[in-house]
Amino acid sequence: MKHFSVVIVGAGPSGLCLSYHLKEKGIDHIIIEKKEILHTWKNERWDSFDLVTPNWMTLLPETEKIIPKNNEFMSKNQIVNSLEKFAKEVNPNVLEHTVISNISLEDELYYIKTDKGNFTANNVIISVGLFNNKKIPLPEFDT
Ligand SMILES: Cc1cc2nc3c(=O)[nH]c(=O)nc-3n(C[C@H](O)[C@H](O)[C@H](O)COP(=O)(O)OP(=O)(O)OC[C@H]3O[C@@H](n4cnc5c(N)ncnc54)[C@H](O)[C@@H]3O)c2cc1C
Structure with a gap:
């Protein structure tokens, strides 16, 4: 079972930022x-x-050169292009198309089970985004 100091779940902007900062500090992660x-x-x-x-x-x-700090609003293609450039800069150690079936904690060690193999880690960071699930307001709040 491969061991990492940190396992990050999710390779969106926040997972990539985490990877960037962990790399800077020389902390092994996936x-x-x-x-x-x-x-x-x-x-x-x-x-x-x-x-x-x-x-x-x-x-x-690292995006000062990619995203000008102005009052404009990026289109979908512009943000995707900028984020892809950022991902290239980060060059993360990432396992894509991988389903996690279980994460458990035993004796201060996390056990992560996936369909591509199992891992242990000292820390697990869940960065799967907050806004991806539909929220339907309860009827009493409907106007
Ligand atoms: C419609 C919409 C409009 C938005 N507009 C803006 C905006 O204008 N400005 C702004 O700053 N923010 C905006 N946001 C918020 C935006 O989602 C965040 O800014 C940013 O994408 C959050 O990054 P993240 O990495 O936390 O999540 P995400 O970008 O959502 O990335 C999460 C990643 O985790 C992966 N993942 C999910 N579940 C699992 C799992 N179980 N196992 C492994 N991987 C998993 C996903 O595939 C994804 O790659 C918007 C969001 C939505 C939905």
Whole structure:
């Protein structure tokens, strides 16, 4: 069973940022991604999508040259291109198309079971995004 100091679950912008900072600190880690790097941005946004946050708010490390800090709003293609460039810079150790079936903690060690093999880790960081599940308001809050 391969061991890592940190296992990150999810290779979206936050998983990539984590990988960037862990690399900087020389901490061994792997990202386990159920689909592909940046899956939600590549596949779960509509073509006419524009960010609702201006460029200056997108503060990913190493992206000063990629994303100008101005008041413009990136289109879907622009954000995907920028994030892909960022992913290339990070060059993460990532296992894509991998399904995690179980994570358990025993004696301060995490056991991660996947369909591509099992891992142990001292730390597990879940970075699977907050906004990907549909939330339907309860009827009493419907107007
Ligand atoms: C419609 C929409 C519009 C948005 N607009 C903006 C905006 O304008 N500005 C802004 O700053 N933010 C916006 N967001 C928020 C945006 O999701 C976050 O800024 C950013 O993508 C969060 O990055 P993340 O890495 O946390 O999550 P995500 O980008 O969602 O990445 C999560 C990753 O985890 C993977 N994953 C999920 N479950 C598992 C699992 N069980 N095992 C392994 N991998 C898994 C996914 O495949 C994905 O690759 C928007 C979100 C949505 C849905």
